[in-house]
Amino acid sequence: MHRFLTLPILVPMLLGIGLLVIQPKDRKVRNTYIMATVIATAVLSGACIVLTYLQGSDVLACILVRFSESFSISLRIDGVSMVYGAIVSALWPLITIYALDYMSHEGHESRFFGFWLIAFGVVLGIAYSEDFLSLYLFYELLTLTTLPLVMHAMDEKARYAGRKYLIYSLSGAAFAFIGVVFLLNYGVGHLNFTYGGVLDMNRVAGNEQTLLVVFVGAFFGFGVKAAIFPFHGWLPDASVAPTPVSALLHAVAVVKAGAFAVLRLIYFGYGAEFLRGTWAQTVVMGATIATIVYGSARALRTPHLKRRLAFSTVSNLSYILFALTLMSPAGLLGGLTHMVYHAVIKITMFCCAGAIIHKSGREYVYELENFGRVMPVVFITFTVSSFALIGLPPLGGFAGKWMISEGAVASGNPLAYVGIGALILSTLLTTLYLMTIVVRAYFPIGKLDVEALEMIHDPGKAMTVPLVLLTTAGMMLALCSDRVIDFLTLVAQGAL
Numbered sequence: 001m002h003r004f005l006t007l008p009i010l011v012p013m014l015l016g017i018g019l020l021v022i023q024p025k026d027r028k029v030r031n032t033y034i035m036a037t038v039i040a041t042a043v044l045s046g047a048c049i050v051l052t053y054l055q056g057s058d059v060l061a062c063i064l065v066r067f068s069e070s071f072s073i074s075l076r077i078d079g080v081s082m083v084y085g086a087i088v089s090a091l092w093p094l095i096t097i098y099a100l101d102y103m104s105h106e107g108h109e110s111r112f113f114g115f116w117l118i119a120f121g122v123v124l125g126i127a128y129s130e131d132f133l134s135l136y137l138f139y140e141l142l143t144l145t146t147l148p149l150v151m152h153a154m155d156e157k158a159r160y161a162g163r164k165y166l167i168y169s170l171s172g173a174a175f176a177f178i179g180v181v182f183l184l185n186y187g188v189g190h191l192n193f194t195y196g197g198v199l200d201m202n203r204v205a206g207n208e209q210t211l212l213v214v215f216v217g218a219f220f221g222f223g224v225k226a227a228i229f230p231f232h233g234w235l236p237d238a239s240v241a242p243t244p245v246s247a248l249l250h251a252v253a254v255v256k257a258g259a260f261a262v263l264r265l266i267y268f269g270y271g272a273e274f275l276r277g278t279w280a281q282t283v284v285m286g287a288t289i290a291t292i293v294y295g296s297a298r299a300l301r302t303p304h305l306k307r308r309l310a311f312s313t314v315s316n317l318s319y320i321l322f323a324l325t326l327m328s329p330a331g332l333l334g335g336l337t338h339m340v341y342h343a344v345i346k347i348t349m350f351c352c353a354g355a356i357i358h359k360s361g362r363e364y365v366y367e368l369e370n371f372g373r374v375m376p377v378v379f380i381t382f383t384v385s386s387f388a389l390i391g392l393p394p395l396g397g398f399a400g401k402w403m404i405s406e407g408a409v410a411s412g413n414p415l416a417y418v419g420i421g422a423l424i425l426s427t428l429l430t431t432l433y434l435m436t437i438v439v440r441a442y443f444p445i446g447k448l449d450v451e452a453l454e455m456i457h458d459p460g461k462a463m464t465v466p467l468v469l470l471t472t473a474g475m476m477l478a479l480c481s482d483r484v485i486d487f488l489t490l491v492a493q494g495a496l
Contacts, residue, residue: 179218197271
């Protein structure tokens with residue numbers, strides 16, 4: 001029974017390797033293989049989450065490899081694992097349906113989807129890791145498995161983006177690893193995730209400042225994948241990747257893995273109690289506040305559609321990081337809430353952007369005049385997602401921002417009030433950079449090329465159905481926000 005938890009991780013990784021080796025020529029056979037693998041993985045992952053919720057975190061806990069009493073690669077599901085694992089398991093199948101159609105004209109599909117499947121297993125490995133060593137292993141594997149996806153086109157821009165992504169990610173991971181080493185040296189003798197932290201205060205005594213310095217380095221190290229300023233530069237450049245990859249990078253896999261690792265570092269490693277009120281909290285919170293404003297301002301100034309959404313992700317990921325740096329259960333609740341809703345919203349928006357580029361070849365905001373008429377499904381879903389990201393009640397973005405603001409007020413930290421101001425300013429900027437797209441699509445102000453527009457239309461069902469399902473799911477989650485927040489409250493309090 002304990003080995004059951006390895007299945008959602010190993011099945012997609014092994015079958016992804018199999019796809020790279022076999023590379024079937026028949027596209028129908030390959031697509032069936034891919035979808036069967038993704039659906040089976042999602043079902044296995046969902047079953048693990050349900051079993052853990054019903055019977056407790058020990059029911060599926062297992063050790064893959066034991067190196068010593070202190071070092072092992074092991075798996076266990078707890079409350080935050082459930083949240084991140086559920087996000088990944090629910091969204092990956094929908095984006096895969098979209099990707100199968102989108103990638104039909106990109107070439108090298110077997111290679112692409114081989115790494116796609118491997119990445120699915122690796123992200124679930126991050127979600128279900130029991131300790132920092134296991135998390136770090138899968139975290140590094142995520143960089144290596146997503147690199148070929150970013151560089152898929154293998155042109156000059158893709159190779160440059162890939163090199164930048166690799167350098168940033170590996171450099172950040174090195175600082176994160178130092179933080180893990182210090183946790184072992186000053187901890188209770190193991191690296192297992194423990195709500196409240198693993199530091200041994202008897203060992204820490206007299207070394208507090210050293211640990212705070214190391215924590216800040218580890219925060220920015222993991223924060224590289226979460227696109228914290230000034231280490232965000234890889235993310236906009238990675239938008240050269242095929243849109244399904246961009247959707248995963250920005251909504252599910254890489255940036256969320258960075259935020260998830262920061263969450264583990266603060267609340268299950270160094271401990272919020274140890275960090276709260278220190279200069280280290282001020283430094284990391286200040287960085288998140290600066291990133292919130294910077295990302296939104298850059299998005300407003302960027303005319304390229306995917307890069308605009310990329311800078312939007314830079315800003316919105318720091319909403320989550322800001323909440324986490326409040327170092328309180330209320331802050332953790334706010335971060336988890338925005339993590340859930342942002343994932344659904346942003347993956348929908350990137351899929352909309354991909355549909356526009358796929359069907360029209362247009363990549364800039366000023367080229368989208370009157371597209372609301374010729375691509376109604378795409379722009380209805382994009383408009384709803386835009387309102388949600390802005391935070392219009394009762395859509396999901398509102399719940400996330402509200403819970404973050406509540407946590408900031410409850411913290412009593414003067415810098416947290418500056419953060420609330422940054423959220424308000426960012427919301428204004430978000431309204432401007434998204435509504436300019438929507439207004440152009442429905443209320444054109446320039447001269448229209450009617451003949452060119454007549455050639456543009458919504459993509460087929462393989463791309464529009466996931467858009468509609470994602471938008472509907474986001475709205476249903478928003479309407480059920482009370483239940484979502486009730487569950488996340490138990491997670492944030494360490495009750496699950």
